[in-house]
Amino acid sequence: MSTSQMTDTRQTGDVILETSGLELAYGAFKAVDGVDLRIRRGTIHTIIGPNGAGKTTTFHCLTGERRPTAGRILFDGSDVTRKPSQDRVGLGMSRSFQITSLFQTLSVRENLRLAAQGRDGAKALAFWRPVGARPDHLKVADEIIDRLQLGARADVAAGELSHGQQRVLEVGMAMAARPKLLLLDEPTSGMGIDDIPVMTKLIGELGRDYTVMLIEHNMGIVMSISDTITVMHQGKVLVEGDPRTVRNDPRVRAAYLGEAGAC
Numbered sequence: 001m002s003t004s005q006m007t008d009t010r011q012t013g014d015v016i017l018e019t020s021g022l023e024l025a026y027g028a029f030k031a032v033d034g035v036d037l038r039i040r041r042g043t044i045h046t047i048i049g050p051n052g053a054g055k056t057t058t059f060h061c062l063t064g065e066r067r068p069t070a071g072r073i074l075f076d077g078s079d080v081t082r083k084p085s086q087d088r089v090g091l092g093m094s095r096s097f098q099i100t101s102l103f104q105t106l107s108v109r110e111n112l113r114l115a116a117q118g119r120d121g122a123k124a125l126a127f128w129r130p131v132g133a134r135p136d137h138l139k140v141a142d143e144i145i146d147r148l149q150l151g152a153r154a155d156v157a158a159g160e161l162s163h164g165q166q167r168v169l170e171v172g173m174a175m176a177a178r179p180k181l182l183l184l185d186e187p188t189s190g191m192g193i194d195d196i197p198v199m200t201k202l203i204g205e206l207g208r209d210y211t212v213m214l215i216e217h218n219m220g221i222v223m224s225i226s227d228t229i230t231v232m233h234q235g236k237v238l239v240e241g242d243p244r245t246v247r248n249d250p251r252v253r254a255a256y257l258g259e260a261g262a263c
């Protein structure tokens, strides 16, 4: 994609995140090899692909955990290619926390309140402010508890939740930052079959208020909630389109069959 096209996107404002020629090479091997992505505002955009396709590496380039070896990332009009993760968070990008980053001994409500407070950064810690919970942070926490359907468990320590509920809480922690773009890395991985519908419904509903980009392996979920699906294969974009287009594309089937054949 040319630079002038990227500039046009910035002017229309329809696209919140755009990559051009994104590459991450480990020596001669390109885990991500010239990826052009365009995430439109107000959509759920899912990246799928067989094992080793480069999904996680792409995700880490977007969040700032990995530095691309070539290409550019524009987020909401800013070039963030070389910006550290915390700067991207400050601009409105939020990724789901991992269970390991939940405060296990604090209640669900306290976890969410701290995540809401964290968004205000140093301001929330200003020394002239009285110590204690700010009502606006508590309000955000309670709104999210409703969305997560964790009302009955609001005062329970995060560490006592089921695995599935902890994964739901991770998504809530990312929501508490009130981001412009929510990035979710395999939100249903490791979840029991009973918890998956709750997560599916949650992500589907998030699409009404947020722009969501996720990596997901569960095809039932991918096909039911995504507006756009990018299929990666061997570090490149293989196919992109709506669920029906992707489902019917023989190249996608061939890529997954190749994976099965290799097992």
Ligand SMILES: Nc1ncnc2c1ncn2[C@@H]1O[C@H](COP(=O)(O)OP(=O)(O)OP(=O)(O)O)[C@@H](O)[C@H]1O
Binding pocket: 026, 031, 049, 050, 051, 052, 053, 054, 055, 056, 057, 058
């Ligand atoms: N630090 C690294 N050094 C060298 N190669 C790496 C490194 N990290 C990842 N790779 C390779 O890059 C390729 C892409 O990996 P990546 O984890 O992004 O794939 P993926 O699509 O997320 O796969 P999966 O679905 O299995 O998680 C793989 O071949 C992987 O072995």
